[in-house]
Amino acid sequence: xxxxxxxxxxxxxxxxxxxxTALYNYLYARKHGGKWILxxxxxxxxxxxxxxxxxxxxxxxxAGLEYDYGPGKDGPHTPYYQxxxxxxxxxxxxxxxxxxxxYRCFCTPDQLATTxxxxxxxxxxxxxxxxxxxxxxxxVARRVRAGEKSVVRxxxxxxxxxxxxxxxxxxxxxxxxxxxxxxxxxxxxxxxPTYHLASVTDDHEMGITHVLRGEExxxxxxxxxxxxxxxxxxxxxxxxxxxxxxxxxxxxxKRNGDVQVMDYKRRGWESGAILNWLALxxxxxxxxxxxxxxxxxxxxHAPDSTAVMSLEEMTREFDLTSLTQRRSVLDPSKxxxxxxxHLARTMSQDGGVHALAERVHDKIKAxxxxxxxxxxSHIESVISVVQDRMTNLTDLPKLAPFFFVEPDxxxxxxxxxxxxIKPEDYETVTRSLxxxxxxxxxxxxxxxxxxxxxxxxxxxxxxxxxxxxxLRHALTASKTGPSVADIMRVLGQERTLSRLQKGAQAxxxxxxx
Numbered sequence: 001x002x003x004x005x006x007x008x009x010x011x012x013x014x015x016x017x018x019x020x021t022a023l024y025n026y027l028y029a030r031k032h033g034g035k036w037i038l039x040x041x042x043x044x045x046x047x048x049x050x051x052x053x054x055x056x057x058x059x060x061x062x063a064g065l066e067y068d069y070g071p072g073k074d075g076p077h078t079p080y081y082q083x084x085x086x087x088x089x090x091x092x093x094x095x096x097x098x099x100x101x102x103y104r105c106f107c108t109p110d111q112l113a114t115t116x117x118x119x120x121x122x123x124x125x126x127x128x129x130x131x132x133x134x135x136x137x138x139x140v141a142r143r144v145r146a147g148e149k150s151v152v153r154x155x156x157x158x159x160x161x162x163x164x165x166x167x168x169x170x171x172x173x174x175x176x177x178x179x180x181x182x183x184x185x186x187x188x189x190x191x192x193p194t195y196h197l198a199s200v201t202d203d204h205e206m207g208i209t210h211v212l213r214g215e216e217x218x219x220x221x222x223x224x225x226x227x228x229x230x231x232x233x234x235x236x237x238x239x240x241x242x243x244x245x246x247x248x249x250x251x252x253x254k255r256n257g258d259v260q261v262m263d264y265k266r267r268g269w270e271s272g273a274i275l276n277w278l279a280l281x282x283x284x285x286x287x288x289x290x291x292x293x294x295x296x297x298x299x300x301h302a303p304d305s306t307a308v309m310s311l312e313e314m315t316r317e318f319d320l321t322s323l324t325q326r327r328s329v330l331d332p333s334k335x336x337x338x339x340x341x342h343l344a345r346t347m348s349q350d351g352g353v354h355a356l357a358e359r360v361h362d363k364i365k366a367x368x369x370x371x372x373x374x375x376x377s378h379i380e381s382v383i384s385v386v387q388d389r390m391t392n393l394t395d396l397p398k399l400a401p402f403f404f405v406e407p408d409x410x411x412x413x414x415x416x417x418x419x420x421i422k423p424e425d426y427e428t429v430t431r432s433l434x435x436x437x438x439x440x441x442x443x444x445x446x447x448x449x450x451x452x453x454x455x456x457x458x459x460x461x462x463x464x465x466x467x468x469x470x471l472r473h474a475l476t477a478s479k480t481g482p483s484v485a486d487i488m489r490v491l492g493q494e495r496t497l498s499r500l501q502k503g504a505q506a507x508x509x510x511x512x513x
Contacts, residue, residue, distance in 0.1 A: 156226075
């Protein structure tokens with residue numbers, strides 16, 4: 001069975017790059033009828049942030065990426081925190097030492113720094129002189145008994161032959177051993193493993209079949225394959241995901257802010273749109289065959305760069321062979337486009353508008369604390385008439401404040417609207433429509449308001465644009481918004497009549513003239 005893992009470190013909030021990695025693990029597992037694990041790589045206690053794991057789980061839950069096993073979901077691979085698996089790493093380290101593939105190093109940080117400087121002056125590419133490799137077993141045992149701190153290093157002098165690295169995204173890779181440190185550390189002096197030993201050990205013990213992780217781990221792939229070969233273990237298949245970039249081409253980083261997943265939730269973005277945005281970042285490129293230099297055709301299932309997709313649709317379409325090898329820019333304008341369409345999809349579903357109204361209810365009440373028109377049912381009505389103009393649910397208060405509070409006829413925008421309109425024409429339009437609407441005993445919700453308006457203005461000898469501008473001013477004091485008929489329908493008969501009167505009074509009092 002296909003089994004994957006998403007293995008974040010609890011060093012802070014989940015960011016967009018991490019969410020995309022989790023998403024691709026989810027999509028691959030679901031596409032192939034497999035499962036995926038949330039594993040917490042907490043072997044660096046100095047960088048751990050309290051509450052980070054809860055934050056990661058909350059972000060995954062918000063995004064709808066349900067893992068099969070992990071914290072809170074025990075299964076056959078427990079425990080899911082690496083800090084609780086130390087005995088396992090110690091067993092593997094002992095096995096490597098006993099086979100001669102690893103050794104204890106007692107050099108202090110100062111000694112190591114001096115050694116690196118000396119090697120660099122001689123022009124050597126080595127980062128360590130292997131001095132501790134020559135210690136006798138008796139000397140090692142004596143120093144361990146004496147309580148001296150040590151690390152366990154891999155002995156890279158006796159590596160077994162193995163195939164060159166291969167990756168499901170990048171293809172065949174150059175075996176970049178020269179870029180690795182000399183005799184990399186596997187077990188630190190605090191008895192915690194480095195990422196290399198822990199990830200290889202856990203991926204084998206948990207039965208991981210595919211490792212999907214960021215391309216920052218590509219340089220470490222030769223070391224990981226060495227460990228699999230030394231331990232005579234079958235490695236999983238690897239797929240390294242190209243990094244995400246900002247619009248200016250810089251690497252997205254937690255240090256630069258604005259990349260935390262929960263920030264996007266707080267700003268009102270749809271979780272489905274975020275996943276859609278991340279999924280399309282790098283999905284649908286051509287691959288170059290690194291041996292022949294030829295370029296293969298784009299995969300037939302690669303979606304368009306702005307394809308609006310649900311999580312189910314992404315799962316059906318996802319294919320690792322469709323991922324580009326290039327780093328991908330996350331364009332905020334594409335998120336706006338996708339979010340608008342995800343909102344439209346939600347609104348088209350039964351109960352969708354109601355669900356959105358409930359979500360934005362508190363924000364509306366906070367934006368208009370003195371308004372008596374902030375009920376969920378009223379917000380539903382507002383959403384239904386502004387949906388074509390709404391990119392983000394949190395746009396609602398600024399898109400149509402006139403639905404919740406009275407218009408401000410003294411604003412610069414309101415004044416400019418009626419600058420070229422005669423006060424007598426304004427009075428005629430508002431009075432005529434008010435008389436017409438007052439005749440409807442059962443209110444105005446059930447009548448064809450658009451027909452009423454279009455039958456009114458010719459009788460008054462006015463052009464349609466002038467007529468509608470007067471009504472829009474009286475009802476909203478805003479140049480933009482839904483159609484006048486929709487505005488009246490949402491306001492209702494009583495509020496519409498009140499605003500027609502107030503708009504006329506504002507003009508009569510010569511505020512603008």
